[in-house]
Amino acid sequence: MPKISVILPTFNRIDYLPQALESILAQQDADFEIIVSDNASTDGTEAYMQRYAADPRIRYSRNTSNIGMVGNWRKAIFELAQTEWFLLMSDDDYFTDPTYLRDASALIDAHQPTFVYAGGEVLDTVTGVATRMTPPFDGVVDGKQVFASRGTVVPQDIILCNMLFRRSDARRLGFLLNEHNLSTDSELYLKLAVEGPVGVIPRPVCVYRWHPGNLIKTVHESPKLLRGNLEFLVLPYAHAKQLGVDQATLTAYRQNVQLPQQIEHTLKRLQQTDEALYQECLAFAERHVPEFMAKMRRRLRLKQIHRRLRSWLGLQRAQP
Numbered sequence: 001m002p003k004i005s006v007i008l009p010t011f012n013r014i015d016y017l018p019q020a021l022e023s024i025l026a027q028q029d030a031d032f033e034i035i036v037s038d039n040a041s042t043d044g045t046e047a048y049m050q051r052y053a054a055d056p057r058i059r060y061s062r063n064t065s066n067i068g069m070v071g072n073w074r075k076a077i078f079e080l081a082q083t084e085w086f087l088l089m090s091d092d093d094y095f096t097d098p099t100y101l102r103d104a105s106a107l108i109d110a111h112q113p114t115f116v117y118a119g120g121e122v123l124d125t126v127t128g129v130a131t132r133m134t135p136p137f138d139g140v141v142d143g144k145q146v147f148a149s150r151g152t153v154v155p156q157d158i159i160l161c162n163m164l165f166r167r168s169d170a171r172r173l174g175f176l177l178n179e180h181n182l183s184t185d186s187e188l189y190l191k192l193a194v195e196g197p198v199g200v201i202p203r204p205v206c207v208y209r210w211h212p213g214n215l216i217k218t219v220h221e222s223p224k225l226l227r228g229n230l231e232f233l234v235l236p237y238a239h240a241k242q243l244g245v246d247q248a249t250l251t252a253y254r255q256n257v258q259l260p261q262q263i264e265h266t267l268k269r270l271q272q273t274d275e276a277l278y279q280e281c282l283a284f285a286e287r288h289v290p291e292f293m294a295k296m297r298r299r300l301r302l303k304q305i306h307r308r309l310r311s312w313l314g315l316q317r318a319q320p
Contacts, residue, residue, distance in 0.1 A: 003031040003105055004164065005081035009072045010091035011039040014048060016209070023095035023206075025057070030101035033083065037076035038062040039069075070179040077167060077176070085164050088185070090208075093161040096121070097205035104164055104201065111140045113199035114169070114192040120159040120204050125211040131155045137200040143193035144249045146200075147240065150190060151256035159208045160185045165192070173239075180228030190236030194245050223274040227281055230266050233257060238288040260292045267300055 006024050010017050024034055038045050040063050049060045061080055063072065077086055085108065087101075104116045121130045133155060137145065150157055165188065170176070175188045192198075237259060240250060254260070263285050270278035282300075286293045 003083060003085065004033075004101060005077075005083045005086040005167075006032050006034045006101075007037070007073070007076045007081060007086055007088045008034055008091060009037045009039065009069070009076055009088075010041060010045060011066065011069075011072070012041045012043045012045070013091040014041070014043045014045050016092040017045060017048070020089060020091050020094045021052075021058075024089070025055075026098045027095065027101045028098045030105055032057065032101055033081075034058045035076050035080045036060045037072050037080060039072040040064065040066045068179055070176050070181075070184070074176040078171060081167060084166050084168065086167055086170075087162070087164050089161040089206075092209045092211070093159075093206060095161075095206050097203065100162065100201070100205040104199070107140070107199040107201070108164070111197060111199060113140060114143055114196040115166075115189055116164040116199035116201070117158055117189070118162040118201040118203065118205045120162055120206040120208060122155050122159070123207050123209050125209055130207070132204060133159055134204070135200050135202045137198075138202050140197045140199055143196055143198040144245060146198045147190055147193040147236070147245075148249045148252035148256070150186075150253055151258070158186065158189060159206060161208055162206045163189060165189075178228050178231060180222075180224040181231050182225060183229055183232035187232035187235055190232075191239045194236070194240040194243055194249075223270055223277050226266050226269055227277050230263065230281055230284070233259060233262050234285065234288050259289070260296065263289070263292060264296050264299070267296070271300060 008017075008020060008024070021034070021036070024032070034057055036049060036058065038049070038061065046062055052058045052060070059080065061076070063075070067075065073088060077088070089095075100118060104118070107113065107116055117135065119132070119134045121132055123130045131154075133153065136149060136153060163185070165175075169192060170188060173188055173191050176184055178184065181187065237250065237253060240253070267278060267281055267285070270281055282297075285296075
């Protein structure tokens with residue numbers, strides 16, 4: 001049985017898929033399988049994959065209908081993959097370092113970290129500018145340092161296409177349970193970071209494409225996605241508190257991600273757009289981070305009163 005499952009979900013990305021797939025096949029001295037999970041593409045992906053039918057490292061699976069991004073990820077990881085360790089690569093990303101899986105495997109064998117990640121490049125497909133993301137760590141480090149550094153690394157803290165996780169940990173920690181949480185990968189790594197050591201290979205090993213079609217850009221357009229996004233910020237913090245993580249680490253995370261401000265911003269947006277989700281998120285925040293909520297509740301109540309007053313005054317002025 002191979003050691004690593006490289007999960008390659010795809011949907012109508014025939015222009016990008018070959019580069020992603022070939023970059024995985026180019027990995028040297030590594031024991032892996034590739035799971036291509038096709039979410040009912042209509043662009044010729046199925047026909048294209050026939051050229052790899054004889055390669056025992058590749059398993060192609062096609063959904064009969066589109067089950068959504070998160071649903072496709074979940075199926076590929078928890079139903080199709082055969083190994084304990086997995087890496088999730090989007091169909092528009094690709095490896096640039098052919099020795100990454102070999103080195104990550106060696107690090108796993110030697111230290112059994114909670115997860116492994118590396119450096120990479122973020123490519124803006126509109127401008128053509130590639131920006132280097134370099135983790136501020138090297139080797140095996142205390143995961144609480146990684147947790148506390150969230151929000152401090154530019155252009156972003158992690159690149160999903162080079163992160164290796166255990167499937168058992170992903171299932172235990174609720175990875176991919178909420179289809180509206182588009183940052184569920186960040187939630188997973190932050191929870192794992194406070195559970196033990198983290199393996200870091202700081203050199204760039206992959207390219208993450210940033211383009212107008214990235215789903216993460218739509219978060220603030222949808223009340224349900226706002227609700228899901230709140231989980232990835234709050235639940236790792238609550239998990240760290242439950243595990244007894246020291247106050248200095250909690251404070252650093254809270255300040256770096258501006259946790260109270262992010263919660264209040266989300267609640268204000270939902271207060272204006274979706275009362276049911278607002279009440280649900282309010283209860284969620286009070287359950288997991290009650291220490292932030294007393295003053296916040298008062299501010300939100302005043303905001304609601306002011307909005308209703310402005311609405312009433314507007315109606316009065318509109319009357320003849």
